[in-house]
Amino acid sequence: HSQGHPADSMGAMKEDMSENSLRARKTVDLSGGDNLKPASKQTEPAPVWIHCLLLQVASGISWVGSIPILLFGLSGTMAPHVTWPGGFVSAVGLFSVLVQVDQRYAAEVVFAVSVICVLLLPTGVWYPMSYAVLANAMMLCNGIKKLCGPCPRIFNFQCRHYRGYHARSELGGALDKLESGKSFYACHPHGILSHGWIANVVWGKRFHEAAGRCFYLIDGTLRNKGLLARLWCDAFEGPHGGLRDSSKKTILSLMESGESMAMIPGAYQEATLFTYGKDRVALSKRKGFVKYCLQFGYNIHPVYTFGETETYWALTGLEKFRLWLNSFGIPTVMFLGLSWCPLLPKSGVELLTFVGPPLKLPKIDEPTAEEVNKWHAAYIVALQELFDQHKAEAGRPNAVLEIV
Numbered sequence: 001h002s003q004g005h006p007a008d009s010m011g012a013m014k015e016d017m018s019e020n021s022l023r024a025r026k027t028v029d030l031s032g033g034d035n036l037k038p039a040s041k042q043t044e045p046a047p048v049w050i051h052c053l054l055l056q057v058a059s060g061i062s063w064v065g066s067i068p069i070l071l072f073g074l075s076g077t078m079a080p081h082v083t084w085p086g087g088f089v090s091a092v093g094l095f096s097v098l099v100q101v102d103q104r105y106a107a108e109v110v111f112a113v114s115v116i117c118v119l120l121l122p123t124g125v126w127y128p129m130s131y132a133v134l135a136n137a138m139m140l141c142n143g144i145k146k147l148c149g150p151c152p153r154i155f156n157f158q159c160r161h162y163r164g165y166h167a168r169s170e171l172g173g174a175l176d177k178l179e180s181g182k183s184f185y186a187c188h189p190h191g192i193l194s195h196g197w198i199a200n201v202v203w204g205k206r207f208h209e210a211a212g213r214c215f216y217l218i219d220g221t222l223r224n225k226g227l228l229a230r231l232w233c234d235a236f237e238g239p240h241g242g243l244r245d246s247s248k249k250t251i252l253s254l255m256e257s258g259e260s261m262a263m264i265p266g267a268y269q270e271a272t273l274f275t276y277g278k279d280r281v282a283l284s285k286r287k288g289f290v291k292y293c294l295q296f297g298y299n300i301h302p303v304y305t306f307g308e309t310e311t312y313w314a315l316t317g318l319e320k321f322r323l324w325l326n327s328f329g330i331p332t333v334m335f336l337g338l339s340w341c342p343l344l345p346k347s348g349v350e351l352l353t354f355v356g357p358p359l360k361l362p363k364i365d366e367p368t369a370e371e372v373n374k375w376h377a378a379y380i381v382a383l384q385e386l387f388d389q390h391k392a393e394a395g396r397p398n399a400v401l402e403i404v
Contacts, residue, residue, distance in 0.1 A: 046164060047160045047161050047163075047164035048164075049164060049165070051161050051164075052161040052162070052164040052165035053165065053344075053347075055157070055158065055161045055162065055165070056162075056165055056344050056345070057341075057344070059162075059232070060343045060344065061228065062226075062227075062228040062229045062231065062232060063193075063222065063226070063228075063229045063232075064193070064343060065228075065343075066138065066141075066226060066227035066228045066229060067095070067227065069134070069138055069227075069228075070091075070095065070135060070138040070139065070227060071088065071091045071092060071095060072131075072134070073131045073132070073133075073134035073135030073136075073137075073138060074087070074090075074091035074094065074095070074110070074113075074131075074135045075087035075088040075090075075091045075131070076128055076130075076131025076132075076134075076135075077113070077114050077117045077118075077128055077131045077132045077135055078090050078091065078113070078117055079128065079131075080117070080121060080122070080125060080128050081117060081120060094109075094110075094113070098110070099221065099225055103139075103142035103143055103224075103225055104143050106139060106142060106143070107136075107139040107140060107142060107143030108143075110135055110136060110139040111136055111139075114132035114135060114136055117132065118132055138227050138228070139227075141227045141228055141230055141231070142224075142225050142226075142227055142230070146234055147230050147231045147234045148231060148234045148235055149234070149235075149237070150234075150235065150236075150237040150238045151235035152238065154232075154235040155203075155235060155236055155238060158203045158232075159203045159204065159205045162195075162198055162199040162203045163199045163200070163203075163204070165199070165345075165347055166195070166199065166307075166345075166347060166348075166349055166350065166351050167347065167348050167349060167350050168350040168351065168352065169196075169199045169200060169350075169351045170200065170351075170352055170353070171200045171201075171204055171206045171207055171210075171353045171354075171355070172352065172353070172354050172355075172390070172393075173303075173353075173354035173355035173356060173386070173390070174301075174355055174356055174357040175206075175210040175355060176210075177357045177358060178210045178211050178212075178301070178355065178358075179299065179358070180211070180212030180213065180260065181212070181213075181258050181259065181260055182258050182260065182296070182297065182298050182299060183211065183214075183260040183261075183298065183299045183300075183301060183358065184260070184261055184262075184289060184292075184293050184298045184299065184300045184301070185201070185211070185214070185260070185261070185262035185263075185300075185301045185303050185355070186262075186263070186264075186265050186289060186300055186301070186302055186303060186379070186383075187201060187262055187263065187264045187265075187303040187304075187305070188264065188265075188266060188270075188281045188283075188302070188303065188304050188305070188383065189264075189266060189270055189274075189279065189280065189281050189304075189305070189308050189309065190264045190266045190267060190268075190270035190271050190274075190282075190308075191270075191271070191274060191305075191308035191309065191311055191312070192271055192274055192311060192312045192314060192333055192335045192345075193311070193312075193345065194264060194308070195308065195311050195345050195349075195351060196305030196307065196308045196351040196353050197264060197305065199351055200305065200351060200353035201216070201262055201303065201353065202216045202236075202243070202262075204353075207355075208240045208241075210355075211260060211262075212260065213239065213240060213241050213259065213260065214240070214241045214259070214260040214261060214262055215241045215242055215243070215244050215254055215259055215260070215261045215262075216241065216242070216243050216244070216261070216262050216263070217243075217244055217245065217246040217250065217251070217261055217262070217263035218243060218244075218245065218246060218263070219245070219246060219267065219268075220245035220246060220247050223243060223244060223245040224245055241259075241260075244261075246263055246267075248288075251289075251292055252292065255292060255295070255296040255298065256296070258296075262303070263289070265282075265283060265286040265289055266281055266282040266283065266286065267282075268332075269282040269323060270282040271333050272319065272322045272323055272332050272333060273319065273323075273404055274309070274312075274314050274316075274333065274335075275309070275314070275316055276309060276310065276312070276313050276314060277309050277310060278309055278402065279306075279309060279387070279399055279400065279401045279402060280309075280401075280402045280403075280404055281383070281401065281402070281403055281404065282404050283380060283383070283403050283404070284403055284404060287372050287373070287376045290361075290372055290375050290376045290379060291367055291372045293361050293375075294361050294362065294363070294364045294367040294371065294372065294375060295363070295364065295365060295366075295367065296363065297361060297362065297363030298361060299358035299359065299360050299361065300358065300359045300361060300379055300382075301355055301356055301357070301358055301359070302355075302356040302359070302379065302382050302383040302386045303353060303354070303355050303356065303386075304353070304354055304356075304383065304386055304387055304390070305351055305352065305353040305354075306350075306351075306352045306353075306354075306390070306391065306394035306395075306396060306399075307349045307350045307351040307352055307394070308351065310346065310349045311337065311345035311346055311349055311351075312335040312336060312337050312345060312346065313335065313336045313337075314333055314334065314335040314336075315333075315334040315335070350394075350395070352390075352393075352394045354386060354389075354390045354394075356382055356383070356385070356386035357382075359375075359378060359379055359382045361375055380403060383401075383403075384401060384403075387399075387401045388401075
């Protein structure tokens with residue numbers, strides 16, 4: 001990733017916006033069929049790209065920036081008493097404890113710390129109060145059971161504008177073979193921030209139409225303790241399904257009700273293994289979802305997004321150490337997207353997502369390790385076949401899928 005003069009960055013921004021304004025005029029076919037097809041004249045008008053950009057910025061702040069904002073507020077609140085470095089260290093330590101407990105209690109602790117710090121301020125020093133207000137406002141997002149009710153307007157806006165940000169964002173594959181209920185969609189790869197999963201699956205109208213009611217599973221900290229991100233999660237709820245945490249308890253509860261669900265099995269590990277332009281999935285040791293699907297007799301659909309590996313540049317190396325940190329739920333990625341805003345993904349990427357036909361599993365109440373291994377191996381074969389079948393269509397005929 002090149003770093004140039006500020007003027008070059010502004011030029012790149014203008015060029016990027018101009019280029020994407022033209023790309024935004026491209027439309028996506030919402031009809032059925034196995035493969036990606038040219039859009040028809042009846043397709044809805046393309047969204048304004050600047051709106052797509054603003055949605056990406058808001059999403060980045062909510063999903064990625066919430067915790068740094070909270071830590072900034074806590075650091076500023078304590079800084080007059082322990083200096084800024086001391087405040088930051090104290091804030092990180094406090095947060096690492098509070099994230100483990102009931103968030104109502106966590107909000108009360110942050111409020112108590114803020115009050116104590118403000119009461120101990122020297123006479124005439126009031127600016128730390130603004131940091132205290134910020135910290136408490138952020139924690140309140142977790143302390144409230146539900147931030148908002150279902151909001152179709154926000155949901156529909158996201159469906160149109162996540163997709164419109166990229167050069168192409170389309171869904172294809174065996175959509176005519178999707179069944180409502182008792183289906184598990186295993187999506188790959190995670191990438192850095194899972195933009196293919198976001199645009200074409202979670203907020204993909206075409207996927208919703210094909211799959212029916214479905215629940216989308218994400219990391220528990222993001223779903224239940226994600227601060228501003230919880231607003232997006234609560235607004236997402238509706239007849240199409242909802243966003244849930246990926247805990248064993250949640251998965252078993254949904255399967256007992258026969259609900260369909262989609263998730264990225266590779267999670268943090270796959271993000272850690274991310275290398276620009278390289279198709280890698282962390283799957284060799286991810287067998288839990290296969291065991292659950294056997295216990296409840298679910299169909300498993302492999303889902304793969306081409307182009308996810310080109311959304312960011314990322315630093316590589318020290319993989320064993322970083323994977324060890326992942327075992328504690330700590331993400332270990334450093335990445336760059338657009339030159340003028342590294343948090344945003346490269347907008348010139350084509351994200352082409354393909355859904356494979358179902359791998360029909362038998363219902364086995366207590367599957368043995370051998371049975372789990374057998375069907376896990378069958379799933380890997382199904383994923384490899386999906387990848388090989390569509391890689392030429394995605395413009396990458398020589399691509400090789402590496403399964404770690």
